């Protein structure tokens with residue numbers, strides 16, 4: 001089968017760090033064009049708008065949309081309307097309703113829409129899901145604390161409405177939690193801390209439960225200096241399970257039981273090719289729904305202004 005002719009829109013940090021190397025290694029894809037106001041990829045024809053690209057390169061089969069979430073819907077609408085398969089970076093959009101609209105459009109056009117959640121493909125996530133499926137879970141503690149100045153320097157969009165603030169990394173934790181827990185959870189209370197000069201939170205404290213007695217406590221914080229934490233700890237009838245370092249290492253009762261090399265973005269591109277071939281879409285909005293719930297139910301606290 002001939003490769004999928006792929007285009008990328010929004011050439012920035014994540015495209016250079018992850019998308020380009022993953023596409024390069026996957027024979028299912030041929031990168032044929034980019035659209036970005038400033039960014040380009042050496043040796044690939046580039047355009048400054050998606051409209052110009054779609055018109056000039058009709059052989060494009062699929063488009064990866066890697067700009068900030070607030071600007072993704074318009075591009076996705078144009079690509080799907082032109083009959084292209086669409087890969088959405090996470091979070092898939094700025095609102096739940098706009099993504100639902102895109103899902104309906106993809107179905108009407110007979111093309112695939114992929115709402116990607118890269119952390120779900122971290123090395124030890126499936127092993128954690130398997131462990132939890134065979135035991136009783138009492139409580140879960142999610143600690144997602146990182147230094148925003150290190151990971152997101154000068155990214156203004158992330159502090160604007162729709163940029164999600166600390167939920168930009170926190171939604172990765174929620175994408176794992178919603179995948180590995182055997183039953184659905186829902187928010188019962190939250191506190192969101194907003195810097196007084198920003199429209200998105202710098203920290204969030206979240207409490208969830210399931211229909212039974214299981215509780216989940218999430219602590220997301222962007223003010224963490226020193227050791228960074230991306231850990232999920234579950235107290236279970238079979239002992240304490242720790243899914244550490246963003247889903248890459250699994251320990252039970254302090255003993256490492258699974259770790260493997262990082263393959264998140266190569267796995268995302270394998271999954272995208274798979275759903276294109278199968279004529280399906282893959283859109284799970286659960287992580288974004290929990291973030292929306294936190295904005296609905298959360299108490300707001302204003303804290304010290306944040307300056308990069």
Ligand code: NAP
Nearest residue numbers: 010011012013014036037038039066067068069071089090
């Ligand atoms: P970024 O570098 O700040 O943005 C990506 C590109 O989008 C920019 O280089 C810019 O390219 C374009 N862009 C920026 N503002 C725009 C606007 N107003 N309208 C249209 N295009 C705009 O961000 P990133 O870190 O790559 O993140 C992009 C997406 O990937 C986000 O949803 C993020 O959550 C997700 N992601 C990021 C990481 C990470 O580690 N950085 C990891 C996983 C997922 P031009 O100026 O050339 O148009």
